[in-house]
Amino acid sequence: MAFEKVLYRNLHLERLYDMDVYLSSDGYHGLAAALERKPDEVIEEVKASGLRGRGGAGFPTGVKWGFLPKVTDKPKYLCVNADEGEPGTFKDRELMEKDPHSLLEGMIIAGYALGVHKAFLYIRGEYHLAIERCQKAIDQLYARGYLGSNVCGKGFALDIIIHKGAGAYICGEETALINSIEGKRGEPRLKPPFPATSGLWACPTVVNNVETLCAVPWILAYGAKRYREFGTEKSPGTKIFSVSGCVSKPGNYELPLGTPFKVLLEDYCGGVWKGKKLKGVIPGGSSVPLLSAAECEDLNLDYESVQARGSLLGCGAVIVYDEDVCVVEASLRLAEFYAHESCGQCAPCREGTHWLAQILERIEHGQGRPEDLPAIEALLPHMKGMTICVLADSAAAVVESTLKKFRNEYEAHIKHKGCPHKKEKVFAYA
Amino acid sequence: MNFKIETVEKINVIKGQYATAQGCILPALYVLEEHEGQVTPEREKALAHLLDVPTYQVAEALSFYTMYNRHGRGKHHFQLCRNISCYLRGSDEVIALFQKRLGILPGEVSADGKYELELAECLGNCDHAPAGILGKEDINDLNCDKLNALLDKLGAPHGV
Numbered sequence: 406m407a408f409e410k411v412l413y414r415n416l417h418l419e420r421l422y423d424m425d426v427y428l429s430s431d432g433y434h435g436l437a438a439a440l441e442r443k444p445d446e447v448i449e450e451v452k453a454s455g456l457r458g459r460g461g462a463g464f465p466t467g468v469k470w471g472f473l474p475k476v477t478d479k480p481k482y483l484c485v486n487a488d489e490g491e492p493g494t495f496k497d498r499e500l501m502e503k504d505p506h507s508l509l510e511g512m513i514i515a516g517y518a519l520g521v522h523k524a525f526l527y528i529r530g531e532y533h534l535a536i537e538r539c540q541k542a543i544d545q546l547y548a549r550g551y552l553g554s555n556v557c558g559k560g561f562a563l564d565i566i567i568h569k570g571a572g573a574y575i576c577g578e579e580t581a582l583i584n585s586i587e588g589k590r591g592e593p594r595l596k597p598p599f600p601a602t603s604g605l606w607a608c609p610t611v612v613n614n615v616e617t618l619c620a621v622p623w624i625l626a627y628g629a630k631r632y633r634e635f636g637t638e639k640s641p642g643t644k645i646f647s648v649s650g651c652v653s654k655p656g657n658y659e660l661p662l663g664t665p666f667k668v669l670l671e672d673y674c675g676g677v678w679k680g681k682k683l684k685g686v687i688p689g690g691s692s693v694p695l696l697s698a699a700e701c702e703d704l705n706l707d708y709e710s711v712q713a714r715g716s717l718l719g720c721g722a723v724i725v726y727d728e729d730v731c732v733v734e735a736s737l738r739l740a741e742f743y744a745h746e747s748c749g750q751c752a753p754c755r756e757g758t759h760w761l762a763q764i765l766e767r768i769e770h771g772q773g774r775p776e777d778l779p780a781i782e783a784l785l786p787h788m789k790g791m792t793i794c795v796l797a798d799s800a801a802a803v804v805e806s807t808l809k810k811f812r813n814e815y816e817a818h819i820k821h822k823g824c825p826h827k828k829e830k831v832f833a834y835a
Numbered sequence: 836m837n838f839k840i841e842t843v844e845k846i847n848v849i850k851g852q853y854a855t856a857q858g859c860i861l862p863a864l865y866v867l868e869e870h871e872g873q874v875t876p877e878r879e880k881a882l883a884h885l886l887d888v889p890t891y892q893v894a895e896a897l898s899f900y901t902m903y904n905r906h907g908r909g910k911h912h913f914q915l916c917r918n919i920s921c922y923l924r925g926s927d928e929v930i931a932l933f934q935k936r937l938g939i940l941p942g943e944v945s946a947d948g949k950y951e952l953e954l955a956e957c958l959g960n961c962d963h964a965p966a967g968i969l970g971k972e973d974i975n976d977l978n979c980d981k982l983n984a985l986l987d988k989l990g991a992p993h994g995v
Contacts, residue, residue, distance in 0.1 A: 480854075492918045492957035530902045531914075531958055533971040566852050571861055571900035574956065588853075588860035588892065590899040606854045649920035649961035656962045691919055691957075722961075724919055738922050742956050748899075 408635045408661045411623045411643045412616065416503060422538045424545040427506040433551070435622030439514045440559050447518035451621060454629035455641035459496075460486055460577075460614030461690065461720045463640075463708045466621075470611060472601035473519050479608040483515055483524040484600075486582055487615045490529060490574040492691035492742060493722035496645040496657050497615035501528065501535035504619070505542040509565065511618030513546075513556065514625055516563040519611060524563065525586050529570040540567055574746035578794045579612040580604075581748070592748045593794035614720075616645055636662035640707035644721050651678040651727035663707040669723065681727040685810070689719025691739050692799030694806035695726070716806070731826040732807040732814050737765040743800035754797035757788040761804060768815060771823035778815055781808060836881045842870040846885060856886045860896050864903050874905050909944040909951025911989055914968040915977075917954045920961035929965050929977045930954065936983075936991055950991060 415421050415430045424432070439447045452467025473481060485508070489497040500508060512524050528536050543565050546552040554562045573591045575581045580594035583605050604610025620642060624632050633641045640662035646669055649655045653675030660669060666686070670676060677683050683698040688706070694716040696704065704714060711718040726735065744758040761784065764777050785805050788797040808815060817825055838846075845866045849859045860882075867882055868874060879897065883890040897903055915930050933952060937945050941954040960966035963975035974985065 489959045490957060493920050493961055494957075495959045495961050498959045529959070531955075531968060533968075534973070564852075568862065569865060570902075571864075571896075572902035573900055585861065586853075586858060587855065588857035588888075588896060590895055606858075647961065649964060650923040655920075655964065687919075724923070726923070730923060735919060735922065738917070738919050742918055745956065 408643060410659050411632070411635070412500065412507070412619050412645060413659045414623065415507075421504050422502070422506070422542060424506060424542065424549070427504070431626060432506055433510055433622075435625035436510050436513055436517075436551075436557070438625045439517055440557060444518045444520060447514060447625065450629050451518070451624060452629075454620075454624045454632040455639075456617065456620055456624060456632070457640065457642075457708065458614055459616035459620075459644065459720065461491070461692070461717075463718065466613065466617055469601070469613075470515070470519055472599070473609050473611055474602070475520075477609055480523065481519060481521045482605040482608055482610040483512065483519060483521045484579075484582060484586065484605060484610060484612045485512060485524065485526045485615060485618060486577060486579065486612055487526060487528040487532070487535070488570050488577040488582060489532075489615070490577045491720055491722060492739065493649050493687065493724040494647050494690050494720050495649070496647045496721065498532055498535055499657050500615055500619050500645075501532065501539055505535075505539045507619045507622060508539070508615055509542055509546060511621035512565060513551065513563060514621050515611070515613065515618060517556070517559075517561060521611070522562045522564065524565045525568045525605070526565060527568045527570060527576070527582055527586065529576075530572055536567060536569060543567070573748075574742075575748045575794070575796060578796070581794070582612060583610065590748070592750050595793055637705075637707045637709070639709050640718075644706075644718075646706065647720075647722045648674050648725065649722070650725040651681065651730065652676070652725050653678055660706070663705050663710070666701050666704040666706055666723075669706065670725070674725075677725065677727050679727075681729065684726040684728045684730055685732070685807075686726065687716075687722075687724040687803065689717045690722040691724065691742070692795070692802055693717040693719050694802045695732075695810065696806075697810045729826065731769075731824055732811045733765065733769050733818050734824060734826070736804050736807050737762065737769050739803050740765050740800060743796060747796055747800075751792035751797070753788050753791040754800070757784060757797055758800045760784060761788075761800060765804070768818045769824055771818075773815075773819035773822070775819060777819065778808065778812070836877050838867070838878075838881065838885065839870055842866055843885070845870070850886075856888045857892050859886050860888065860893055861900070864893075864896070868904055872904075873907055874903050907944070910949045912951045912953065912970055914953045914955040914958070916956070916958050916960070916964070916966050918957040920957065921964040921966055924964040925978065926965035928979055929967075929982050932979045932982055933986075936986055936994055938994070949989075 456466045457463040576585045576591040578593045581591040585591040600610040636642045658673045685695045740762040744762040747754045747758045749755045785801045846863045849862045883893045944951045965977040967974040
């Protein structure tokens with residue numbers, strides 16, 4: 406499986422976060438190539454590459470850029486979603502810590518193509534090193550004329566401002582992120598209107614993920630055609646897979662889309678941890694349905710293949726369960742997370758996530774009742790598709806899939822009044 | 836109440852970056868925390884006055900976002916992740932050990948004000964699970980031995 410590293414092409418370089426090191430490789434070649442073309446041609450190149458949004462939705466980036474009105478009397482904004490909060494995801498952190506200039510180069514190219522003069526880089530507050538490295542990189546860019554009133558002497562202006570998140574998972578949802586930059590509570594907005602027409606301060610806005618923008622400089626420097634040599638027809642290019650949980654070597658791995666799951670697991674991650682058997686895999690971050698070991702047997706990791714199996718590739722965060730993992734407790738962990746992170750706007754989510762966590766808690770801790778499983782099954786349809794954003798759907802996904810695929814484990818908890826894997830609560834809650 | 840000169844100066848820079856005064860609230864709160872300390876009700880009101888926004892807008896933000904220091908912090912602020920990837924690699928044992936040594940529950944500060952435990956949701960450091968943050972430093976690949984050694988270094992008691 407021959408492929409070139411796109412996102413990690415320079416990662417072997419020490420101190421890559423320093424602009425001089427980045428420039429010593431192919432740094433800012435993509436920007437130079439972009440500035441030689443008209444903005445529309447840059448958008449066309451990104452469209453031609455087939456690059457799809459790496460934040461989770463997989464929407465074609467060039468198409469998204471094309472939605473922004475060409476002529477408007479309002480300012481246009483670019484917001485970069487670096488609020489990486491999806492459990493199991495740690496790819497944007499690595500990109501920003503080790504290679505912030507790739508992201509910033511992608512942002513400047515996007516700014517030029519879209520006619521944006523102000524961009525906000527929304528980094529989650531816990532990413533202290535990423536914030537520090539990106540800020541230093543931005544300072545270097547201003548000092549050398551790559552940002553400011555006359556970018557690279559080409560007469561276009563761009564400012565980049567880091568907006569530090571303050572601890573809210575929901576701000577990874579693009580309209581909640583926009584509200585958060587506006588200083589409001591991070592509550593998602595109803596769509597339409599979409600951000601392209603009415604986003605930040607009701608102005609045309611594009612929201613892109615970090616990994617998406619990091620691929621843009623390469624596409625401009627080496628061409629959309631070459632980008633399409635990797636991956637599949639509908640899922641072109643490479644993608645970072647963040648693998649965590651029960652594997653020997655957790656980590657970020659850049660691979661072409663369509664790579665078989667078995668190759669990722671065995672060849673890159675050293676197989677299941679401690680030589681155990683595989684039980685299941687959450688292939689796209691905690692918000693997507695779990696696949697059983699059998700369903701992963703010949704699974705390819707691209708958007709279409711994962712969807713055909715009944716799950717989603719999402720942001721490419723692969724969470725691996727070994728044979729000894731209690732699916733009930735693992736689902737409880739996630740249900741509690743979503744209950745904690747629900748913004749509270751919509752009743753089906755505000756109430757449903759808590760009910761789900763409460764029912765799972767009693768099943769896990771030995772107070773489960775036979776009617777609990779039908780109760781969960783009755784609850785889930787009222788959570789899915791009933792709310793402004795998909796947080797409630799996300800909360801439902803892992804529970805619904807594990808209940809379907811490992812129902813016997815839920816039943817065993819109820820029948821034997823407790824978790825067969827563990828006898829008592831390990832740590833105490835407040 | 837009056838803020839320090841550097842607080843006001845930094846907030847003035849922020850005012851130039853955001854299109855509305857309300858937009859300045861989140862970054863201004865971080866400035867306030869850095870230069871003035873804990874976000875007390877008095878400082879909250881003074882910030883609203885400085886930004887010329889209604890006080891409810893600052894209160895709304897503070898009640899939604901969890902990272903601002905409204906109640907005082909322990910000297911050593913530990914955030915230990917409990918979410919899925921860390922759970923799968925033994926975070927519960929590490930958290931239990933912390934509680935046993937310091938005798939505090941999540942959200943609490945030890946009686947001497949030195950240790951604070953916060954249970955964190957995913958910190959995006961899952962390749963180093965179980966993971967945590969001490970102050971602003973990531974703590975990676977935790978296990979009971981490693982946490983014991985870290986707590987010993989800080990002079991933490993052995994069980995309360």
